[in-house]
Amino acid sequence: MRLNGEALTAERGGRTIFHDVSFTLGAGEILAVTGPNGAGKSTLLRIIAGLVRPIAGTVSLAPADEDGIARQIHYVGHADALKPALTVAENLAFWRRAWRGDGLGVTEALDHLGLGRLAGLPAGVLSAGQQRRAGLARLLVARRPVWLLDEPTSALDADAERGLGRLIGDHLAHGGLAIVATHRPLPIPPTATLTLGSGA
Amino acid sequence: MIGALAAITGQTARLSFRSGGGAFVGLVFFLAVVTIVPFGLGPDLNLLSRIGPAVLWIGALLAALLGIDRLFHEDHEDGSLDLLLLSGLPLELVVLARALGHWLATGLPLVIAAPLFGLLLGIPPLALAAVTLTLLAGTPALTLIGAIGAALMTALGRGGLLVAILVLPFTIPVLIFGVSAAAATIIGPAPFMPPFLILCAFTLVSAVVAPIAGAAALRASLA
Numbered sequence: 001m002r003l004n005g006e007a008l009t010a011e012r013g014g015r016t017i018f019h020d021v022s023f024t025l026g027a028g029e030i031l032a033v034t035g036p037n038g039a040g041k042s043t044l045l046r047i048i049a050g051l052v053r054p055i056a057g058t059v060s061l062a063p064a065d066e067d068g069i070a071r072q073i074h075y076v077g078h079a080d081a082l083k084p085a086l087t088v089a090e091n092l093a094f095w096r097r098a099w100r101g102d103g104l105g106v107t108e109a110l111d112h113l114g115l116g117r118l119a120g121l122p123a124g125v126l127s128a129g130q131q132r133r134a135g136l137a138r139l140l141v142a143r144r145p146v147w148l149l150d151e152p153t154s155a156l157d158a159d160a161e162r163g164l165g166r167l168i169g170d171h172l173a174h175g176g177l178a179i180v181a182t183h184r185p186l187p188i189p190p191t192a193t194l195t196l197g198s199g200a
Numbered sequence: 201m202i203g204a205l206a207a208i209t210g211q212t213a214r215l216s217f218r219s220g221g222g223a224f225v226g227l228v229f230f231l232a233v234v235t236i237v238p239f240g241l242g243p244d245l246n247l248l249s250r251i252g253p254a255v256l257w258i259g260a261l262l263a264a265l266l267g268i269d270r271l272f273h274e275d276h277e278d279g280s281l282d283l284l285l286l287s288g289l290p291l292e293l294v295v296l297a298r299a300l301g302h303w304l305a306t307g308l309p310l311v312i313a314a315p316l317f318g319l320l321l322g323i324p325p326l327a328l329a330a331v332t333l334t335l336l337a338g339t340p341a342l343t344l345i346g347a348i349g350a351a352l353m354t355a356l357g358r359g360g361l362l363v364a365i366l367v368l369p370f371t372i373p374v375l376i377f378g379v380s381a382a383a384a385t386i387i388g389p390a391p392f393m394p395p396f397l398i399l400c401a402f403t404l405v406s407a408v409v410a411p412i413a414g415a416a417a418l419r420a421s422l423a
Binding site: 094 | 287
């Protein structure tokens with residue numbers, strides 16, 4: 001499996017934020033995307049996920065899947081997509097069904113992230129770090145080869161950060177791909193680093 | 201795919217019943233409209249039973265649009281919309297599933313409450329049945345038309361009562377044919393079926409148009 005981005009150009013509000021960015025990533029590889037605030041790290045991930053259309057350039061996944069690229073991708077953005085009124089387990093169970101997930105069960109996935117005891121609580125009462133972990137638990141309920149993580153370690157404590165490192169390590173060991181936008185050192189060493197410009 | 205859509209419908213309905221949800225607000229608002237009218241018009245039973253179907257319809261129309269702005273706004277705010285797009289489901293069907301869930305939680309209770317509330321207005325039994333039937337056929341159209349407005353306003357980052365006001369003019373045909381079918385059983389001599397069938401047609405057409413329009417608006421909200 002190979003993920004290619006070719007000559008990607010993006011703009012926001014009529015201003016070009018990056019120009020002619022290319023990358024290629026094979027199975028078991030992890031790409032770190034770094035750069036100052038406003039350099040377009042999040043935009044690049046959203047372009048790869050197909051949520052934003054680039055001005056120029058293409059993203060392709062080989063071998064191509066008949067369902068399209070969307071069902072191959074896990075995207076963890078700034079928002080954790082939790083409904084505060086539903087319990088943690090209900091939130092996760094919803095995504096497992098909506099994505100037709102074939103990964104871990106809800107209880108196991110929550111245990112993996114150390115949230116087993118909080119499963120019955122409304123998601124709205126969790127701390128920021130716990131909400132982030134609940135968001136990351138989604139990675140486990142549906143098996144998808146490409147992980148796009150946008151600042152995944154924000155709000156996580158040192159323990160959870162190491163846990164995330166193991167999670168990504170497992171994913172890569174099973175032939176997965178990961179692209180992580182971050183401005184902090186990753187819990188596992190990246191295969192390659194893509195640095196985006198100043199955005200000025 | 202059916203399971204995934206059922207999950208979306210179920211979650212929408214469940215959220216409406218949880219704390220902060222709007223399922224009961226609409227019902228209480230509906231009751232408020234219906235109970236206030238006799239106080240305003242005076243205890244003329246003939247008058248009340250004649251205009252009763254229209255009062256029920258106006259109350260249900262306003263109540264159905266009350267919480268519609270929440271339909272996609274929270275999905276947009278909390279990032280769920282991104283993940284729904286990555287579910288691989290057609291966004292049109294996601295919109296339809298969300299609208300169906302919203303109708304089950306807010307529209308269907310109005311239909312069920314209508315015969316009960318109609319008693320407060322002294323509506324005769326046959327007309328009561330007719331109003332309930334027209335509401336059952338017509339309220340899905342209200343929710344679907346509202347869903348277009350909700351999706352459009354999500355794109356603009358606005359919500360609240362503005363959505364209800366924006367879609368209100370487009371729901372007027374539904375109101376007209378709903379009331380004229382229901383009133384036909386009291387006032388006569390116009391038959392019940394022609395306006396009722398047109399009402400059903402509105403619902404069917406909006407079930408096709410609203411998902412397409414709503415999905416287009418939501419896609420625009422991401423760009």
